Amino acid sequence: MSQSDPRRAIARTDVLLASPPLAAAAARLGRSSVRAAVAGAQDRARRGEIDPEEVAAAALAALPARASSLTPVLNATGVVVHTNIGRAPLSRAAVEAVLDATGYVDVELDLSTGARGRRGTGALAALREAVPAAQDALVVNNGAAALVLATTALAAGREVVVSRGEMVEIGDGFRLPDLIASTGARLREVGTTNRTHRQDYADAVGADTGCVLKVHPSNFRVEGFVSAAGLAELRDLRRPDGTRVPVVADIGSGLLAPDPVLPQEPDAATALRDGATIVTASGDKLLGGPQAGLVLGEQATVQQLRRHPLARALRVDKLTLAALEATVRTAASPVREALHATAEELRPRAERLARALGRDVVPVEGRVGGGGAPGVPLPGWAVELPVETVERLRRPASPDVPVVLARVEDGRGLVDVRCIPPDRDDDLLRALREALGTTGV
């Protein structure tokens, strides 16, 4: 190698890794990925594709923007609780609570005495305050976990009485009969697909009954000759020895109190008032919080679940507890805002975007999503785009442009502003401009 050989001028890996920008990148993204990017850039310099002094910059340019491969998405689908993009976006208050909880935190410590405390008391207190009818609360990993824990603790080796009208599949492999079978409880089906009466339950309850389960059929509707026994009719079912049969109500969506926008959607307060012994629900559907499973209700029954060994395997981490408490205490969330946004509020936002792009607005119907409130339309407004543009929005050419998930309906691309936070409208506009410009429309 001669002195003038440019390859001699390529900086060594350890020198490059010690340079401030690459050292900072290594702290953020991990040393091995930065080392690989440096090696790639050195190879390019050896092949003469870049100058030796450009190696550090080329390595930096080749690195991803963040350590996680999860890509933030602007939700222009109009579907509020969209499972494929992480259901509920967290509120600012919840995000701040999560950040505070990322370090050491008193999640299981009483700072006033220095003794060990009960885990997650703040989140549990917030839930009890939000639902005064609940004497006690418990938080587990998700709605399915809450249901598994309830059936295991109350009915393993015994029977769970369920209406044939509630033998539901929630989605993504969640089939109620399979889930109950997995707990070692036996399913005792009563009634018919369209009609189940109190007497059907009463006839099935016996010495071997662990609990009655009422499941909200959240993702479909049956109409016509339909009847289902309400919780109030099931509250006093008794075994032959006179003991009361606990009634578990899986409400799914996680509404803590009634919401006028969704009059058909069950809520925890009403279910408990009507006679449910405990209610189970998800944290990241209509409550708008982190993924979690909530159990609310009678103290003795919640205690029975808390003391079951399975509870330890299903417990949530400090970040979930932090986000959940902040969501419940502020009673505000992006899900709530998107759900309650009216067509009149959404129209000027869609029109401003459309004007800037020389496109048209169209009235659309958003959806609650997440398997909830089927058939409840959410009237709103969207910017209409060619279908090819919708595809481009998902894969922007520049890393500085946010990824946008829009929807295609009747051969049109639709950018529904309902689930876009208003302070992101300009980011959305940038993404739309880029996608339209590069598709040549």
Ligand SMILES: *Cc1c(COP(=O)(O)O)cnc(C)c1O
């Ligand atoms: C969504 C849902 C579940 C499952 O909850 P996850 O939090 O997704 O585990 C269970 N039951 C009903 C009625 C639901 O709607």
